[in-house]
Structures are given as structure tokens and as C-alpha cells.
Amino acid sequence: MHVIGLLLVLESLFMLVPLFVSILYGGEDFYAFLFSSTITLICGGLLWVFNQNPEKDIGKREGYLIASLIWVVYSIFGALPFMISGKIPSFTDAFFETMSGFTTTGASILKEVESLPHGILLWRSMTHLVGGIGILLVSIVVLPVFGTGSMYLYGAEASSVSTGKLHPKIKDTASRLLWIYLSFTALLTVLLWLGGMNLFDSICHSFGTIASGGFSTKNSSLINYSPYIQYTISVFMIIAAINFNLHYFLLKGAFKKGFSK
Secondary structure, three states: HHHHHHHHHHHHHHHHHHHHHHHHHOOOOOOHHHHHHHHHHHHHHHHHHHHHOOOOOOOOOHHHHHHHHHHHHHHHHHHHHHHHHHHHHOOOHHHHHHHHHOOOOOOOOOOOOOOHHHHHHHHHHHHHHHHHHHHHHHHHHHHHHOOOHHHHEEEEHHHHHHOOOOOOOOOHHHHHHHHHHHHHHHHHHHHHHHHOHHHHHHHHHHHHHHHOOOOOOOOOOOOOOHHHHHHHHHHHHHHHOOOHHHHHHHHHHOHHHHHHH
């Protein structure tokens, strides 16, 4: 449970991003993220502090259990901003929306998204960002404190991004995957912005595209955007669906090795 606690602390930090965006846009939903982040931080901190056992390492069974359980835990706490803000008052609906985001399923119970404040829209899209790269993969930088257990956590979670054997060291592999993933996200954001989409929508659509989730900030999704925007996102949808092994080796110039994996 101490690992779950640490990952919840990480989620509370993620919530600070839409909090600042909400303040920037003058939205009234900032308090929802303030309370949600605080609640998540306290719960995560308590789990972390009161469940430490330095002599107990994480085994394979625990690794797979954590990799499965964290999606549920993240979705429960991730639903708080929707509920506290009143935008999705029902826990069942808020949990469904959040779980759909973290698992990059892309299904939504919302019929009207354009009226949602910027903070809520960003958090909704951020669930794709975090879920797309893998919650545990994002946190792999802090997991080495648990010794060899990080290997089992990595093995249980990393299959979602099709890593294969990029590098013998877990931390180096995670860093390379994060660099590739975030680089694609940043590149798509710039291309969409240059194509006439405002910066906020460009960021949100990039999160949904690279994660293959599909959440949009518009009710009609991409229908009313220019062909340039639609084609650009279509190309990156294909790129995001390609095995990350291939991306890594192609970027290194090892074409033969990439296609042989």
C-alpha cells in the first residue's frame, strides 16, 4: 500500500496543473482541484507513511496487483474534481468518465463539453496523458527506492506501450519512452496551433491523440475544424498506434534493428 500511497501523492501533483490553468482563465473550478489535490495528497501521504516496510520488497504478485489496482484508485480520486465542481455530480458517472480517460478508452457520459470550464477540460484530457504512458511508467523514476520490485511493476505496466527490449536498465528505458511520447505530444500541439487551433485546444487534442483516447474539447470533436487539422491528427493517430520499439530504433537510425524487433 505504500506504493499506492506514493502514486496518489503523484496524482495530487498532477491536479495542480489544471488548478493553475483554472486560475489563469478565471474559472470557478479552481477550488475543486484545490480540495481534490489536498484530499488525494493526505490519503496518499497516510498510506505512504503508515505502510512502509523497508525489509519487504515488491514481488511479481504484488507488482501485478499494484499495476491493476492503481487504475481503480486513480480513477476514484481522479473523479473528485468532476464531483466537487458539480460538473458530474454522480460518483458513478464521474468514475466512469475518469476510468475511461485513464484507460484511454475514450467513452464519455458527457453530452455537452464545450460549457465545461478550462480546468475540468484539461483534467479530462490529462487522464489520457497520464494513462497513455502508463501511470506506473510515469512514476518509474521514483520507484527504484523499492529495489528490485520496480522491475515487476515495470513489467506489469509497460506492456501497455509496447516497449519490448529497448534498453537493459529500467530507468533508462522509461526515460526514453517518456521522451518519445512527450516529444510526439509537443510536436502535435505545435502543428495544431500553427493550423489555427487555439493553444489550449491544441494541448488537449494532442493528449487525446497520442494516447489514442479521443477526448475532445468540442461537442462535434473535429468535424468543424479544417482539413489540415483533421489530416494532421489522423497521421499522428497512426504514429501513436505504432510499436514504441520502432519509434525508438528509427530515431536512432537503426532501421534494420527496429523492423526486426
